[in-house]
Amino acid sequence: MTKVTFYQDCDGEILGFDAWGHAGYADAGEDIVCAAVSVLVLNTVNSIEAFTEDPFQTDVDEEEGRITLKFQQKPSRDAALLMKSLILGLQGMEEEEENMQYIDVIFEEV
DSSP states (O other): OEEEEEEEOTTOOEEEEEEESOOOSSSTTTOHHHHHHHHHHHHHHHHHHHHOOOOEEEEEETTTTEEEEEESSOOOHHHHHHHHHHHHHHHHHHHSTTTTTTEEEEEEEO
């Protein structure tokens, strides 16, 4: 199962995320759920880097199938919107009955 944990403050502001695990929908290289999550996550990271001035740190472990993003300060309006878009896409996948057992979107207050 792929798990994506979004870290938020007490006001619900997203401060970062941690995505890890392989969905297990199909064999490696054929897993469309894993591929979809990867595209959404990587596009969000690339978009934040390209379209905002927000400083952030990322950590990638390809072997474990993990990527972490942490904002170094409160995210700008643009970065927050990009994070909301990521959440929308992932939750949309999670709500599909055929995907429920392969993806879990979690929110954790820090």
